[in-house]
Amino acid sequence: MNFGNGPRGSDVLVMGAGVIGAATAYFAAQQGLSVTVLDKGLPAGGTSSACEGNILVSDKELGPELELTRYSLGVWHNDLAEHKKLWEFESKGGIIVASRESSLASLNRVMAVQQGFGVDVEELDQAALREAEPHISREALGGASYREDCQVQPMLVAAHLVRLATEAGARFIADTPVTAFLRSGPGRSVSGRDGGRVTGVRTPRGDFPAGAVVNCTGTWAGELAALAGVEVPVLPRRGFVMVTEPLPPMVHHKVYAAEYIDNVGSSDAGLQASPVVEGTPSGTILIGSTRERVGFDRTVSTAALGLLARNATALFPFLERVKAIRHYHGFRPYCPDHLPVIGHDDRAPGLWHAAGHEGAGIGLSAGTGKLLAQALAGLTPDMDLTPFAPARFGESGAHTSAHREEATA
Amino acid sequence: MSDAVSSSTISVDVAVVGAGPAGLAAAVAAAEAGARVAVVDAGAQPGGQFWRHARETVQPEAADDQPDGHGHHGWSTYLDLRARFDAAQRAGRITYLPGLQVWMAEPGFTLHTTPAVASSGTVPATVTASRLVLCPGGYDRQLPVPGWELPGVMAAGGIQAFIKANGVLPGKRFVIAGTGPFLLPVAAGIAEAGGKVLAVLESSAPSAWLPHLAAASGVPGKALEGAEYAALFARHRIPYRTRSIVTEVLGSGRAEGVRTAKVDAEGRVRPGTGRAYTDVDVVGFGWGFTPQMELPVSLGVDTRIDADGSLVGVVDERQQSSVPGLFLAGEVTGVGGATLAVLEGLAAGAAAARPDSTTPVKQPAAITRHRRFAQAMHQAHPVPAAWPDWLTPDTTVCRCEEVTAGEITEARDNLGARDARSLKSFTRAGMGWCQGRVCGFAAACLGAGPGEAPDAGSLAGSAKRPLAAPVAIGELAALD
Amino acid sequence: MNPQPVTITFDGRPLTATAGQSVGAALASQGVTAWRSTRKGGKPRGLFCGIGVCFDCLVTVDGETNQRACLVEVCEGMEVEGS
Numbered sequence: 001m002n003f004g005n006g007p008r009g010s011d012v013l014v015m016g017a018g019v020i021g022a023a024t025a026y027f028a029a030q031q032g033l034s035v036t037v038l039d040k041g042l043p044a045g046g047t048s049s050a051c052e053g054n055i056l057v058s059d060k061e062l063g064p065e066l067e068l069t070r071y072s073l074g075v076w077h078n079d080l081a082e083h084k085k086l087w088e089f090e091s092k093g094g095i096i097v098a099s100r101e102s103s104l105a106s107l108n109r110v111m112a113v114q115q116g117f118g119v120d121v122e123e124l125d126q127a128a129l130r131e132a133e134p135h136i137s138r139e140a141l142g143g144a145s146y147r148e149d150c151q152v153q154p155m156l157v158a159a160h161l162v163r164l165a166t167e168a169g170a171r172f173i174a175d176t177p178v179t180a181f182l183r184s185g186p187g188r189s190v191s192g193r194d195g196g197r198v199t200g201v202r203t204p205r206g207d208f209p210a211g212a213v214v215n216c217t218g219t220w221a222g223e224l225a226a227l228a229g230v231e232v233p234v235l236p237r238r239g240f241v242m243v244t245e246p247l248p249p250m251v252h253h254k255v256y257a258a259e260y261i262d263n264v265g266s267s268d269a270g271l272q273a274s275p276v277v278e279g280t281p282s283g284t285i286l287i288g289s290t291r292e293r294v295g296f297d298r299t300v301s302t303a304a305l306g307l308l309a310r311n312a313t314a315l316f317p318f319l320e321r322v323k324a325i326r327h328y329h330g331f332r333p334y335c336p337d338h339l340p341v342i343g344h345d346d347r348a349p350g351l352w353h354a355a356g357h358e359g360a361g362i363g364l365s366a367g368t369g370k371l372l373a374q375a376l377a378g379l380t381p382d383m384d385l386t387p388f389a390p391a392r393f394g395e396s397g398a399h400t401s402a403h404r405e406e407a408t409a
Numbered sequence: 410m411s412d413a414v415s416s417s418t419i420s421v422d423v424a425v426v427g428a429g430p431a432g433l434a435a436a437v438a439a440a441e442a443g444a445r446v447a448v449v450d451a452g453a454q455p456g457g458q459f460w461r462h463a464r465e466t467v468q469p470e471a472a473d474d475q476p477d478g479h480g481h482h483g484w485s486t487y488l489d490l491r492a493r494f495d496a497a498q499r500a501g502r503i504t505y506l507p508g509l510q511v512w513m514a515e516p517g518f519t520l521h522t523t524p525a526v527a528s529s530g531t532v533p534a535t536v537t538a539s540r541l542v543l544c545p546g547g548y549d550r551q552l553p554v555p556g557w558e559l560p561g562v563m564a565a566g567g568i569q570a571f572i573k574a575n576g577v578l579p580g581k582r583f584v585i586a587g588t589g590p591f592l593l594p595v596a597a598g599i600a601e602a603g604g605k606v607l608a609v610l611e612s613s614a615p616s617a618w619l620p621h622l623a624a625a626s627g628v629p630g631k632a633l634e635g636a637e638y639a640a641l642f643a644r645h646r647i648p649y650r651t652r653s654i655v656t657e658v659l660g661s662g663r664a665e666g667v668r669t670a671k672v673d674a675e676g677r678v679r680p681g682t683g684r685a686y687t688d689v690d691v692v693g694f695g696w697g698f699t700p701q702m703e704l705p706v707s708l709g710v711d712t713r714i715d716a717d718g719s720l721v722g723v724v725d726e727r728q729q730s731s732v733p734g735l736f737l738a739g740e741v742t743g744v745g746g747a748t749l750a751v752l753e754g755l756a757a758g759a760a761a762a763r764p765d766s767t768t769p770v771k772q773p774a775a776i777t778r779h780r781r782f783a784q785a786m787h788q789a790h791p792v793p794a795a796w797p798d799w800l801t802p803d804t805t806v807c808r809c810e811e812v813t814a815g816e817i818t819e820a821r822d823n824l825g826a827r828d829a830r831s832l833k834s835f836t837r838a839g840m841g842w843c844q845g846r847v848c849g850f851a852a853a854c855l856g857a858g859p860g861e862a863p864d865a866g867s868l869a870g871s872a873k874r875p876l877a878a879p880v881a882i883g884e885l886a887a888l889d
Numbered sequence: 890m891n892p893q894p895v896t897i898t899f900d901g902r903p904l905t906a907t908a909g910q911s912v913g914a915a916l917a918s919q920g921v922t923a924w925r926s927t928r929k930g931g932k933p934r935g936l937f938c939g940i941g942v943c944f945d946c947l948v949t950v951d952g953e954t955n956q957r958a959c960l961v962e963v964c965e966g967m968e969v970e971g972s
Contacts, residue, residue: 042831043824049834155834159824174825245842245879245955246928282810282837283928287882300513300707300875302521306888313886320883323955326844327875451941453962458940464909464962467892525941526961527953548942560923560935567939567959575907575914579936662933663922690922808937808945811929842944847937 010036010171012376013201013210015178015224018048019154019362020354021216022161023369025170027079031377035170036208037162038201040177044158046218047361050330052241052276052288053154054254055363057119058094058146064387065339066117069360071383072367073148080366083164087156088281094149094254095124095132097315099139103258111144120148135250135318149254151278154362161369176203181213181228181351198228198350212376214352219296219333221341221355228348232341232390234356236331238292240304242312245323246283250316254278257315275311277319285322287312289359296331334358342368342388343375352376353390418535419504421447423761424520426511426704427544429457430483430747431739433490434754435542435761440497442762447504447536449511451525455494457546458566459747460487461573482594482634483747490751506534510878514541514704518734521888523880533884540734540761541708544754545701547740550719552587552696552796553814553851556658558805561665565595565695578604580691584667586610586655587695588790593638595693600645607686609642610653610669612676615789627778630748655692656683656799664692676793696792699850700740702872708732712865715743717787718850720868727770728757736761745783752776794860806855807848809841817855829853829863829871844874897967899924906963913939913946913958916969924948924958924971947972 012028014021017039025037039045055076060066076089098104111121124143129136132145162172182200200209215232217224225232259274276288290304305327313320335341335356345351354372357364371381423439425432428450436448450457454465460483497503508531509522518541524531549564556562563571563579565587571579582605585596589611596606642649652671656678659666666689671682697717706712711723711731721744722730722737730737738753756770800806802815820826820835829845829852832838838852839845845852849871853863893908899916906915913936916924923933925947937945939959946958949970958969 042827044831044834049830153834155831156824159820159826159831159835162825163823172825242882242885244882282840300515302513302515302888305885309882309885309888313882320886321881323879323881324876324885325842325879451960463892467907467909527956528950528961548938548940558932558934560933563936564938564940564943567937570939570959571914571917571936575910575918577907577910577914577918579914579917808934808943811927811932842947843942847943 008036008207009200009209010034011211012036012214013038013208013212014214014216015201016046016216016218016220017043017158017162017172017174018046018216018218019044019158019161019365020218020357020368021214022158022165023365024214024216024354024372025165025369026161026168027369027373028376029165029168029170031373033373033377035165036210037165037170037172038176038178038203038208039172039174042174043162043172044155046220047330047333048154048158048218050328051154051239051332051359051362052278052286053152053157053362054359055150055152056094056146056254056360057148058096058121058144058256060360062113062117065360066119067383068364068367070118071371072364075366075370076150079370083160086160088153089150090152090281091147091150092254092278094146094256095129095143096146096256096258097129097136097140097143098258099137099141099314101141104141107144107258119146121146133252133255135316136255137315137317139314151254152362157362157365173205176205178203178224178227182207182209195229198348212350212352214354214372214376216354218355218361219331221333221353225345225353228345228351230345230347230351230390231393232353232355233335233393234333234341235293235335236296237334237358238290238294238297238329238331239288239359240290240301240308240327240329242287242305242308242324242327244285244287244319245325247285247322248283249279250318251277251279251285255315257311275308275315277312277315284325285319287319287324291332298329332358333361337392340364340368340388341390342372343385343390345390347391417532418537419447419506420537421445421504422538423540423542423758424449424518424536424538425542425544425758426450426520427457427546427739428452428455428505428507429544429546429739429750430459431544431546431750431754431757432457432542433487433494434751435544435736435738435758436503437490437493437497438755438758439542439762440502441493442759444502444762446497446502447506447538449506449509449520449522449536451508451510453508455491455505455507456487458548458570460484461570463574463576483751486751506536507531509533511704512876512878512880514708514877516708516732523878523884525878527881540736540764542736542738542754542757542761543704543741544737544739544750545704545741547698547700547744548846549695550697550699550850551694551847552792553804553806553848554655554657554694554799555801555804556660556664557694558808559658559660560663561660561690562658562692562694565592565693568691568693569595569598572598572602578602581605582607582689583691583693584608584610584655584686584689585693585695586653586667588612588792589695589697590786590790591695591698593642595695596647597638597641600641600647606645606647607689608648608650608669610655611649611651612654612672612793613790614651628782631782654678654793654799655694658692659685664689667692672793672795676795677798697787697790698740698744699846700744702741702869703874703877705730705735705737705741706869706872707875707877708735710735710737712869714862714865714868715787716784717744718792718862719744720865720872726773727760728753729760734764743780743783744787745779749776749779749783752779797855797859806851807836807838807841809843809847810837812836812838814855817852821856821858827856827858828867829856830867832856833871839871845871895963895965897963897969899969900971908963910963911959912948912950912961912963912967912969915963916958926972
């Protein structure tokens with residue numbers, strides 16, 4: 001691995017070696033651009049190391065997010081096909097389960113709309129559901145099967161994409177936090193700071209000039225953007241996941257309750273959880289997942305563990321006697337409108353962002369990286385990135401300050 | 410037995426985790442200083458690993474009739490502490506909660522527990538206390554070697570515990586290997602119980618000057634112990650080979666023999682010194698001890714790397730950690746053996762009982778002397794720097810997830826995984842049932858790279874176990 | 890004093906143990922050194938740490954899976970199965 005020898009300049013400087021930064025670096029290198037990746041620690045040290053590795057179609061709202069999801073799925077299956085084994089790509093399939101007549105009715109409505117948009121979803125009656133998941137609760141009334149839902153080991157994705165990028169000529173430098181942006185040329189003043197084009201970054205290891213600087217720092221993206229005088233309202237939303245003892249296969253798909261979809265799009269600050277239960281190749285069962293807006297609080301919450309446990313046993317009663325052997329939590333980086341920020345920041349020319357993918361960052365990383373690399377290379381991206389443009393937060397993004405306070409309160 | 414288990418939540422002044430030398434001493438000292446105390450321990454009866462003994466319900470005389478029970482050093486200390494412990498229990502000052510493991514400790518402090526044995530019928534309790542003394546002890550530190558995952562290979566301390574608790578041997582012909590003074594009582598215990606110890610292999614060469622060291626450190630008792638073992642080894646004809654290691658455990662389906670070799674001071678195998686022992690049925694390994702750090706780490710105590718390379722908690726002269734009200738005693742402050750653990754436990758218990766008192770703790774000089782001796786012992790018995798050279802790429806490092814040395818070095822060299830945490834995510838080493846308790850140190854060493862020792866950050870990452878024990882999801886469902 | 894003998898079954902066959910012994914000790918002292926196969930490599934495992942830390946010695950006791958043989962005490966009629 002290259003630790004900063006040679007010329008420091010590059011076409012593209014990627015800040016952050018999580019899945020988003022790794023995918024951006026990989027595809028930028030594929031475009032023939034010279035790439036430098038900096039991370040304040042090691043690859044996949046943030047949210048990429050504390051999530052479930054979901055590539056989901058089933059939970060997406062109609063609109064640009066679903067479109068990006070389907071594009072990204074294609075990138076996983078085609079552009080990255082040869083590397084699937086490296087990151088344990090698994091076409092597991094998702095099943096949404098309804099346990100109440102009312103949720104079954106809403107699930108059926110959602111399914112009908114999704115089918116209209118080409119999503120591969122199939123209705124499961126009670127018998128079909130039992131056949132797909134023999135240990136599901138007797139209370140389950142029916143469900144929907146999403147064959148396109150899949151899973152990867154996210155840390156391996158980030159680490160291998162960084163490695164593959166370096167093999168294609170990129171350079172990766174660990175333990176190198178960005179402390180300031182280099183600016184040059186005549187520019188307007190933004191938020192009282194030095195304006196001008198972003199021409200690189202300053203770090204404790206020295207300056208790194210670059211034609212384009214890409215902010216892929218996940219939950220830290222707002223902080224980094226602020227260094228450039230622009231506001232990008234990326235906030236942390238905490239999630240707990242529990243892991244059981246290894247067992248023989250008992251849960252065969254990614255199984256969620258119908259209420260999951262409501263929580264994903266919710267802006268409620270309080271503790272929420274819908275059961276997401278899934279078996280893994282190593283025999284453990286993952287039980288997710290809570291959603292809480294508590295800033296970066298790392299305190300373990302017995303309330304969150306209790307809620308996860310109750311929800312999981314309601315879906316799969318056999319779990320009651322199964323032991324949890326660990327749990328972890330992470331912070332999903334999300335924007336108030338629940339869409340990621342992808343593209344050039346016109347407010348600070350030379351600065352680009354790819355962050356705020358909330359709980360969908362793993363699945364969206366491949367597509368995000370490929371589209372951004374196309375734009376960085378001066379090509380027209382395969383998909384219109386306008387809905388994700390940083391400019392949607394306004395001239396300086398000042399109206400979002402209320403959200404920042406809320407997040408740290 | 411305690412009658413306080415009827416309630417599921419117990420509130421006391423001082424909670425003590427562990428009922429080994431440090432925990433018993435802390436509980437007794439706190440209770441005698443007037444505090445209401447609860448003691449949570451995974452064992453079925455007091456004593457911990459060091460004073461582990463046969464079931465009192467089966468062999469009641471084990472607890473009191475034998476003046477120097479079962480080759481235990483300091484048995485009279487145990488009997489004294491035990492008598493005071495029992496008296497405090499009878500007086501209602503100590504609530505004793507055996508058979509329970511703490512799966513989570515919350516700041517302030519709340520202990521959530523779960524039965525150590527599911528079928529025991531032990532009722533889990535929640536303990537709240539404004540002061541907490543953690544005395545969780547430690548377990549044998551392990552270095553992987555080809556074949557160490559074969560049945561018949563055991564932790565040295567596991568063999569000792571087996572004999573102490575069951576009064577029988579786990580096999581007939583033993584080889585004991587590793588480093589440190591603890592290998593001596595293990596081998597002695599086997600011989601006394603009628604087993605054949607073919608050899609004790611010590612990777613260092615400390616024996617010649619050890620007695621002088623003990624005397625110079627002001628703990629002459631340790632010199633006496635050394636002399637006793639020397640006599641015992643002579644009587645049972647146990648060969649004690651220094652600068653020697655097991656390079657491979659041989660056998661198909663179970664341990665049947667070992668290959669050994671001489672090593673230099675760094676642990677590099679000296680060519681032409683290999684030999685084999687056949688007809689072996691138990692191989693015991695011990696490379697010092699790993700303190701059980703998950704509870705102190707989860708509560709956020711300041712840590713440091715001790716002279717033996719272990720992650721330990723930082724304490725002041727009253728055994729208080731950087732977290733106010735949280736006291737540590739025994740191996741979690743630095744591996745130092747039972748005598749030191751008792752002294753620390755007494756100091757911690759007394760201080761926890763009267764947190765605002767300015768009275769100096771008793772015997773600080775003795776604690777200092779024993780710590781100095783422990784440090785010298787660690788320096789005389791280092792983990793050999795070249796130990797990773799003993800591995801082949803297919804040597805199992807993580808026993809639970811069956812991760813090999815080759816997979817770990819590949820993740821280090823190709824994916825930049827330098828610490829235990831990244832190695833865990835990339836290779837699953839430390840991700841299984843034991844949560845890295847057995848392989849954590851070795852994996853951290855391999856991640857650090859050739860000749861490098863793991864730093865506190867890497868070891869703390871490995872010791873970060875948000876669930877300190879497995880707990881049934883049905884039990885978690887009862888939390889609100 | 891001679892502790893009470895108790896009879897347990899291991900994978901269906903009777904085994905004599907001693908009251909107060911652990912399941913692991915009862916098995917090992919009867920020459921049974923392995924009672925579990927690993928998930929990935931199918932390798933045999935038995936006692937290792939002996940004190941409840943390593944989880945290598947897992948057995949099924951009276952239908953309860955994944956119990957540590959080194960910690961569970963034998964009792965009359967106990968049914969032990971390897972895994």
